[in-house]
Each structure stands twice: as structure tokens, then as C-alpha cells.
Amino acid sequence: MRVLLVEDEHSLAKYxxxxxxxxxxxxxxxADGGSALDKCATTPYDVVVLDRDLPVVHGDAVCRELAERGxxxxxxLTASGAVEDRVSGLAMGADDYLGKPFxxxxxxxxxxxxxxRSAPARPxxxxxxxxxxxxxxxxxxxxxxxxxxxxxxxGVLEQLLAARGAVVSAETLLDKVWDEHxxxxxxxxxxxxxxxxxxxxxxPLVATVTGxxxxxxx
Numbered sequence: 668m669r670v671l672l673v674e675d676e677h678s679l680a681k682y683x684x685x686x687x688x689x690x691x692x693x694x695x696x697x698a699d700g701g702s703a704l705d706k707c708a709t710t711p712y713d714v715v716v717l718d719r720d721l722p723v724v725h726g727d728a729v730c731r732e733l734a735e736r737g738x739x740x741x742x743x744l745t746a747s748g749a750v751e752d753r754v755s756g757l758a759m760g761a762d763d764y765l766g767k768p769f770x771x772x773x774x775x776x777x778x779x780x781x782x783x784r785s786a787p788a789r790p791x792x793x794x795x796x797x798x799x800x801x802x803x804x805x806x807x808x809x810x811x812x813x814x815x816x817x818x819x820x821x822g823v824l825e826q827l828l829a830a831r832g833a834v835v836s837a838e839t840l841l842d843k844v845w846d847e848h849x850x851x852x853x854x855x856x857x858x859x860x861x862x863x864x865x866x867x868x869x870x871p872l873v874a875t876v877t878g879x880x881x882x883x884x885x
Contacts, residue, residue, distance in 0.1 A: 668782045668802075668822075669693045669843050671712045673703040673729070674744070675721055683716070683774070690775050691805060691818050691825075695847040700724025704732055711842055712739040713782045716774070717761070719745040727759055734760025740781035744769075779803060793828035795885045796872060800828055809867055819844055820863045823856070827873060827883045836880035 670692045674680035677698070684694045695710065697703040701723040707715065715733060719726035726743065733741050743761040757764055762784070763777050779802060783791060793800045797810040802825055807814040816824065822844035826835055837856040841849055849855065860881055864873050874884045 668713045668779070668825075669695070669711065669846075670778060671695050671697060671703065671706055671710070671715045671739070673697045673700070673715065673721065673726070674718045675699060676718075683771075686771055687775065687778070688818075691802070691821055692778065693822065693844055693846045698722075700726060700729040703729050706847070707733060707736070707739060710847070713843070714740045714742060714778050716742045716744060716778065719743055730759050730761050740784060742774075742777055742781055776803075793825065795828050795832075795883045798824075798828065798867070798872065798883075800825055809872075812868075814866055816863070816866060817859075819855070819859045820866065823859050823863055824867075827881060830882065832883060832885060834876045834880045834882045839880070 668691075670687060672680060672684055672687070672694055674683065674696075675698050680696055680698070684696055687694045695706060695712075697706055700721040703715070703717070703721075704724060717726050717729060721729065730741055730743060733739055740762045741760065742763045742765060744765055744767060746767045762781055765774060765777060791801075791803065793802070798807070800807040800821075805821065807816055807821060807824060823840055826840055826843050840856045841851065845855065860873060864871065867873065872883060874882055876882055
């Protein structure tokens, strides 16, 4: 899942980004509202974690713009947890609202829940054939056998299962599983799919669709 974290407190942004990445999210950072809008115009984020009090462009204006575009779910963060602030944040288009300070585990749960609300809605546990993947618990099994996957392998499998048999292009996998520092000309997707196939074992589950991408053969 690709997440944009918009936070102007550098130390907090770094802490949250490291934690979210450890939970398997691909995370990009923006330190002000203008940069956030620029990044959202070029990258298909699943969730934007948006601080409300931002320089350059205020978080409220960013939220309204993203709501109009309708391209990503918005989780708004604010130092004020008053009811009227939560109501106004939701009214301007935020999908969820979290007051500071907050428990990091709650942030992870809320980001994951918003990601499931993308269209079409994603179930909390993904299944195909004899493979079961639980994003919240970060576990994947095949025929009852626990799969020991790297974060990138887990992310690729999650995207393929979520597509429900549809073809997922290498470009989409790069967008959703890697972050903005990934080289668009890298062969990382092909290599990761190869190692994922070996770990999944037989019979083959991930098919290559020439010129299009990859899909799960259920």
C-alpha cells in the first residue's frame, strides 16, 4: 500500500515513516501542503496521512483539494482532538481523523482500514486458491505452510491477491510497493516476482502476461 505522510515536524515524520515501513507500507514524505499536492498529482497514493497545520498550503486546503480529486483516502492528524475540530475536518473531505498524541498502533490500524476502503473494497484477509494473506498480522500461508516473505515480496503478493485475478502491471507494483526513491527503470519488480514464485512453490500461482504484467492463477 502506498502512503503519503505529510508532516512538517521532521523528527515526527521520520519516526512515523520508519514505523509505517516496518508494517509493510511504501511511504513517501512531504513537509508542506504544496509539496503534498504536487506529489499527489503524479503518484497514485492509497492513503494520505495529513497534518492539519502545514506551511505553504494549509492542511485544510490540501484536504479539500484531495477530496475533490477523489484519488486517495485522507487521514487527518491534528494537535486538537476537540469534537468541533473532528467534525470540521470530516466535513471538508477527510475520511478519518486522529488527534495528537496518538498510539502508533492505532495509526497503523486506521491507515490499513482506509486502504481497504479503496474501490473496489478490499477484504481484511486476501485469499486465492490455497493462499491466505493477512495484511494486519503480516502473515501469508500456502496450504497451511507459513511463507517467509520479505516486505517487498509480501507487498507484491498482497497487490496481486487484491486484484482478484486481474492483471497488475509492473509499473503499478512499483507504484504501490516501492517508494518515490525507486528507480523507474529498475528490474526490482521482476526479481521480486521471481523470488516470490520460488517461495510459493508448486503448482505455479503467479503468471506472467506478456507485455501487460502479472496475475494470480487461482
